[in-house]
Amino acid sequence: MAEPVRVALFVTCLVDLFRPTVGFAAIKLLEDAGCTVTVPTAQTCCGQPAYNSGDREDAKAIARQVVAAFADFDYVVVPSGSCGGMIKAHYPLLLAEEPAVADDAKALAARTFELISFLVDVLKRPDIAARYDGVATYHDACSGLRELGIKDQPRHLLAQVSGLTLKEMTTPEVCCGFGGTFCVKYPEISDKMVTDKAVDIAATGADTLLCGDMGCLLNMAGKLARLGSGIRVRHVAEVLAGMTDDVAPIGHVAPDKA
Amino acid sequence: MQPTSHDFKANAHRALGDKNLQRAMGMMRTGFPEKRAMAIARMPEFDALRDDGIAIKQQVLKHLDFYLETFEKNVIATGGQVHWCRNAQEARETVLALCRALDAKTVTKGKSMVSEEIALNDFLEANGVVPVETDLGEYIVQIRHETPSHIIAPAVHLVKEQVAESFRATHTQFPHDRNLDEPRTLCDEARTVLREKFLAADVGITGANFLIAETGSSIIVTNEGNGDLTQILPRAHIVLASIEKVVPTLEDAATLLRLLARSATGQEFSTYTTISTGPRRETDTDGPGQYHVVLIDNGRTALLGGEFEDMLRCIRCAACLNHCPVYGAVGGHAYGWVYSGPMGAVLTPTLIGIEEAGHLPNASTFCGRCESVCPMRIPLPRMMRAWRAREFAKKLGPKTARWGLAIWAYAAKRPALYRTMSAMASRVLGLLGRARGRFRSLPLASGWTDMRDMPAPEGKSFMTLWAEQQKKAAR
Numbered sequence: 024m025a026e027p028v029r030v031a032l033f034v035t036c037l038v039d040l041f042r043p044t045v046g047f048a049a050i051k052l053l054e055d056a057g058c059t060v061t062v063p064t065a066q067t068c069c070g071q072p073a074y075n076s077g078d079r080e081d082a083k084a085i086a087r088q089v090v091a092a093f094a095d096f097d098y099v100v101v102p103s104g105s106c107g108g109m110i111k112a113h114y115p116l117l118l119a120e121e122p123a124v125a126d127d128a129k130a131l132a133a134r135t136f137e138l139i140s141f142l143v144d145v146l147k148r149p150d151i152a153a154r155y156d157g158v159a160t161y162h163d164a165c166s167g168l169r170e171l172g173i174k175d176q177p178r179h180l181l182a183q184v185s186g187l188t189l190k191e192m193t194t195p196e197v198c199c200g201f202g203g204t205f206c207v208k209y210p211e212i213s214d215k216m217v218t219d220k221a222v223d224i225a226a227t228g229a230d231t232l233l234c235g236d237m238g239c240l241l242n243m244a245g246k247l248a249r250l251g252s253g254i255r256v257r258h259v260a261e262v263l264a265g266m267t268d269d270v271a272p273i274g275h276v277a278p279d280k281a
Numbered sequence: 282m283q284p285t286s287h288d289f290k291a292n293a294h295r296a297l298g299d300k301n302l303q304r305a306m307g308m309m310r311t312g313f314p315e316k317r318a319m320a321i322a323r324m325p326e327f328d329a330l331r332d333d334g335i336a337i338k339q340q341v342l343k344h345l346d347f348y349l350e351t352f353e354k355n356v357i358a359t360g361g362q363v364h365w366c367r368n369a370q371e372a373r374e375t376v377l378a379l380c381r382a383l384d385a386k387t388v389t390k391g392k393s394m395v396s397e398e399i400a401l402n403d404f405l406e407a408n409g410v411v412p413v414e415t416d417l418g419e420y421i422v423q424i425r426h427e428t429p430s431h432i433i434a435p436a437v438h439l440v441k442e443q444v445a446e447s448f449r450a451t452h453t454q455f456p457h458d459r460n461l462d463e464p465r466t467l468c469d470e471a472r473t474v475l476r477e478k479f480l481a482a483d484v485g486i487t488g489a490n491f492l493i494a495e496t497g498s499s500i501i502v503t504n505e506g507n508g509d510l511t512q513i514l515p516r517a518h519i520v521l522a523s524i525e526k527v528v529p530t531l532e533d534a535a536t537l538l539r540l541l542a543r544s545a546t547g548q549e550f551s552t553y554t555t556i557s558t559g560p561r562r563e564t565d566t567d568g569p570g571q572y573h574v575v576l577i578d579n580g581r582t583a584l585l586g587g588e589f590e591d592m593l594r595c596i597r598c599a600a601c602l603n604h605c606p607v608y609g610a611v612g613g614h615a616y617g618w619v620y621s622g623p624m625g626a627v628l629t630p631t632l633i634g635i636e637e638a639g640h641l642p643n644a645s646t647f648c649g650r651c652e653s654v655c656p657m658r659i660p661l662p663r664m665m666r667a668w669r670a671r672e673f674a675k676k677l678g679p680k681t682a683r684w685g686l687a688i689w690a691y692a693a694k695r696p697a698l699y700r701t702m703s704a705m706a707s708r709v710l711g712l713l714g715r716a717r718g719r720f721r722s723l724p725l726a727s728g729w730t731d732m733r734d735m736p737a738p739e740g741k742s743f744m745t746l747w748a749e750q751q752k753k754a755a756r
Contacts, residue, residue, distance in 0.1 A: 034743050036693075040707050041736065043743035062747050067699040073690050075647065075666065076682070077673030081690035088694065165648035194311075198606045202646025207728030208682070209290070209644050211297055214732040215610040216646075245733030248719055274736035276718040 028146075030058040031096040033089070033135075035106045036068035037237035038258075042273065045237065048264035049102045049138050055264075056146045058098075065092040069106040074113065075203050083121070086114050090127050098145070099135040102260055103236045104167020107137035112170045137167055138260060139235055143176040151183040153265035158188045160229035161259070162220070162243065163196045164236035177235060177259050184262060190227040197223075201242040217246040225252060231272075233259045244273040282400050282428060284633050286617030289640035296611040301440050306612055309437050313603035316547025317654065324543065331656055334540045337533045338594040338657060341525070342585065348494040348527045349576065355497025359559030361572035369399035372577045376401060376486070376519060379573055380410045383517055385483035391501060391508035392416040393488025394432050394597060395523050395577055397619045398632070401486075412486075413478045415507040417471050424451045430613030432620065433545050433599040438612045441467065475507070485511040485569065489522035490541065490596070491534040492574070498558040499574060500534055502541065502551035509555050517571035518557065524581050525593040531556075537596055540656040544598040580632050588667050592627050594657040599624075601651035601661060607644055616641055623651035623661040630668055639677050642668035704742045711740035 030053050038045045050060045070085035089110065093099045101107035111132045118128040142149050161181065167173040181189055200206060200216025207213075220243060224232055232247070232254055234240050244256035255272035271277040285292060296302055321327045341348055353363040364379075366372040380388060388405065390396065390412055402412045402423070414423040418435035422428060425447050429435030436444070445461035448470055461467055487508050489499040499520045501508045512518040528534050542548040561568030584590050602608045602622030613621035618638070620628050626641040642665035651661045672678055692699045714720055714737020722730045729735055741749075 036703070039743040040703050041738045043739055043741065043746050046743040046747070062744075064700070064744070064748075065696045067693045067696050067703075070693070073686065073693075075669065076678070076686055077666070077669030077671070078686060078690065079670050079673075081686075081694070084694050085690070088696070092696075165646065165650070169649035169653050196650070198646050198648035198650070200606070200646065202648070204682070205644070205646045207726075209293070209607075210728045210732055211290075212293055212607055212610050212644065213646075215297055216606050217733065219610075241736050242733065244736050245719065245729070248734040248736075249721075249732070270739060271718060274719040274734060276715065 028058045029097045030060050031093050031099045032060055032062050033066060033069070033093065033099055033101040033106065033110070034062065035101060035103045035237065037241070038102060041241065042237060042258060042270075044266060044270040045102050045258040045260050047269075048258070048260040048266045049100065051264040051266065052138065052142060052260060053100060056142060056148055058146075061096065063092045069109040071105065071109050071203055074109070074117065079117070083117055086117050086128065087121075087124055090114070090118070090124055090131050093131060093135075094127065097134065098141065099131065100138050100141050101135065102138040102258065103238075104137045104164050104171050104173055105236050105238060107135060108166035108170035110135045137171055137173060137235065139177045139180065139263075140167075140171060140173050143179055149180050149183070151180050151263055153263055154185045155231075155262045155265075155267060156186040157231045157255070158190055158227075158229045159231040159233050159262070160190050160192050160224055160227040161195060162192070162199060162224075162232065162234040162239060164234055164239045165198050167235055168196060173235065177233075180263055181233070181259070187262070190229050192223045192227055194223055199239045199243050201238045203238065206242060213242075214246075217242055221246050221250055221252065224254060230254060232256045233262060235259050240273055248274045282397070282403075282618065284618040284637050286629060286633065286638040286641060289615060289617060289644060292615035292617055293611040293644075296615045301443055302438050302612050305438050305440050306609055309434070309603065310609040313547070317544060317600060317603070318547075320543040320547040320549065323549075327543070330536065330540055331658060333536050334596075335594065335657055337528055337536060341528060342590060342593055345524065345527070345582075345585065348529060349524060351494040352492050352497055352527050355495065356559070356572070356574055357497075359497050359572075360562075361497065361559045361574065364573060364575045366575055366577045366579075368579050369577075372399045372521070372575055372579070373401055373404045375575050376521070377405065377408055377410065379517065379519055380405070380484055383483055383571075385410055387411045387413060387478065387482050388484040388486050389413050389415050389478055389482040389511045389515065390419070391485070391487035391503065391511045392419050392435070393486070393521050394429075394619060395488055395521050395579075396486065397429060398523075398579065399521075399577065401521070413475075413482065415475055415479065415511050416503065417468065417505060417507075420471060420475065421447060424448075428614070428619070430621065431599060431602055432597050432624075438614065479510040479514050482511075482515045484517045484519060485513075485515040486519045486521060487512050489520050489526050489574075491537060492522055492527040493529075493531050493534055493556075494527055495530045496558055498531070498556050500538075500554065500556050502538065502554050504546070504548075504552040506553050509553060512555070512557060512569060513567050515569060517573065518560070518569040520557070520572075520574045521577065522574060523577045523579065541596050541598050544600040544654065544656040584631060589627065589631055589664055591659050592624070592631070592664065594659055595624055595628070596657060597624075598656060600654040600656065604650045604654045606648060606650070607646070623665070624659075627659075627661055627664045627668070635668060635672055635675070636677065639672055642666075643672075700742075700744050704745045707738040707740065707742040707745070711738040714738070715740070
């Protein structure tokens with residue numbers, strides 16, 4: 024038997040804080056596909072809050088920290104296109120002028136993948152045994168879609184989930200209005216965007232909204248809840264790993280705990 | 282035009298509450314992207330054409346001086362004149378001097394964004410020359426005393442009822458109770474009114490989509506034919522163009538035109554593509570007696586060789602505006618100056634300063650849709666980020682945001698401390714939110730909770746649970 028693939032999980036700060044189940048779902052999907060998974064403890068965040076606020080020095084310091092903590096693995100897998108895109112598309116640029124780490128940053132970028140694209144594009148054995156009874160719609164989170172080319176991969180895997188029907192929005196590729204600090208710096212514009220998104224989601228008739236990025240999920244789940252919608256919101260990994268019984272939809276409580 | 286970019290938030294607030302504007306923007310948000318997508322689906326080689334277009338612009342920017350001088354030489358050879366202007370003021374004064382030399386009372390104008398940039402209309406009017414916009418959208422915003430809200434569709438923020446109202450108020454020569462319900466009727470009325478203006482004008486001013494170095498020609502594209510009447514009928518044709526509009530050959534312009542129309546309106550080609558070379562020759566049956574090109578730098582050369590140079594590839598197709606969810610939400614006027622949307626967010630600070638325009642590169646989610654549709658593949662998000670870095674270095678942002686970021690960064694650089702804080706935060710928020718699973722309000726988070734609920738954390742942080750699991754497994 025071939026050596027197992029050694030994967031390090033970059034949990035992401037939002038999964039760590041809000042939704043640990045997504046981290047465990049990622050581990051399950053990776054282990055089911057034959058990987059051994061390690062979670063380096065020296066991780067915090069990918070640095071986007073600093074990078075996107077123009078704070079290059081702190082962004083670089085955090086990037087160097089990630090480059091060092093994730094050096095010794097075959098692959099680094101991230102359950103987020105946004106954080107994955109930061110490491111893959113932006114670290115090499117950010118650290119290009121630092122001779123000591125520039126090459127390591129490029130090497131890390133080459134080994135880093137967003138979870139769903141890793142399962143489909145790299146492992147190429149997406150046998151999904153999960154079951155989910157519902158009609159779902161899938162939001163293409165921007166960074167994953169445009170920086171990493173994630174579009175068909177999640178749909179490909181969701182098609183294997185028994186009981187699940189996928190219904191597309193009119194504009195699944197239009198931003199939900201999260202944008203990191205954007206949503207609190209320009210709340211009115213963000214609200215307009217997420218309201219339009221909620222209308223598009225509701226118009227599909229789906230009972231479940233799926234997406235691969237926690238930031239977008241918190242934003243859309245928060246808006247749908249405020250609008251009184253009963254649509255269940257989940258990270259796509261929870262469904263693919265068959266872990267939807269482990270935790271209530273985002274922003275909800277399990278019936279037995281309420 | 283006095284910029285109001287520093288008031289972006291207030292401008293956006295007004296726009297979000299404007300029912301007519303929201304109705305108009307709702308239509309443009311779907312209309313333009315659908316048309317572009319269809320046009321590109323019909324052209325499998327679109328991406329290769331993009332590469333060709335980019336190569337042309339890069340070649341020009343590398344040898345801008347050479348192509349501009351070649352252009353000038355060929356304009357002179359065909360009997361025209363070139364006027365080099367370093368800034369907006371020189372450009373305005375040059376145009377006024379040309380009008381005065383011809384004793385011009387009225388000038389007709391084709392659509393030109395650089396004319397907006399140098400604020401030409403107000404200046405001409407203040408000096409006794411009446412400018413008349415002849416592009417329908419430009420004409421509408423002119424009679425409403427507004428500015429264009431979009432670089433190719435100036436009146437896109439209006440609905441037809443508003444246009445009818447403005448026509449009724451302005452065109453008092455017609456019966457007040459006439460029917461103006463249909464767009465067609467509005468077009469016909471504008472055509473009737475403008476026809477007299479075309480015939481009466483002393484000077485015609487147009488912009489230029491491209492300047493051709495090898496022939497000394499200028500090119501404009503329109504869908505209304507107003508540009509042709511503007512430049513052919515009067516005694517003189519004045520072309521306003523910023524210096525990066527020059528391309529080496531007609532063939533190069535053809536490549537860029539194929540990209541431009543598809544990216545802009547989803548057309549294969551604009552209805553009218555007009556190439557002007559010099560003044561009327563003896564054998565010509567019509568044409569202007571004089572042909573002047575006013576070449577405007579106004580900050581362009583300062584961008585060469587710097588981190589914003591790629592912006593000079595822009596061909597003003599407006600695809601980035603048409604696909605931007607922020608532009609689509611608030612419209613162009615919220616940006617507070619001539620250029621709006623993603624291209625405006627990058628270009629405006631170079632022209633009026635980051636102190637005035639600081640909001641613009643910040644009001645983006647970095648969704649990247651602009652770059653993905655830009656025919657010139659201009660890295661707009663990257664350049665907005667570059668502006669943010671400059672603002673941060675100059676300490677221009679709000680103090681509270683800077684403090685918050687500094688505290689967060691302090692922890693993010695110390696994994697052990699961060700783990701402790703994150704574990705505490707998940708625990709506390711998880712407990713507080715356990716009954717409903719979400720918060721309707723949270724201290725210090727009104728920016729979020731005024732608009733939407735905040736989902737509560739599950740309970741323990743991932744790192745806490747992971748450590749517990751590892752410990753158990755080790756036993």
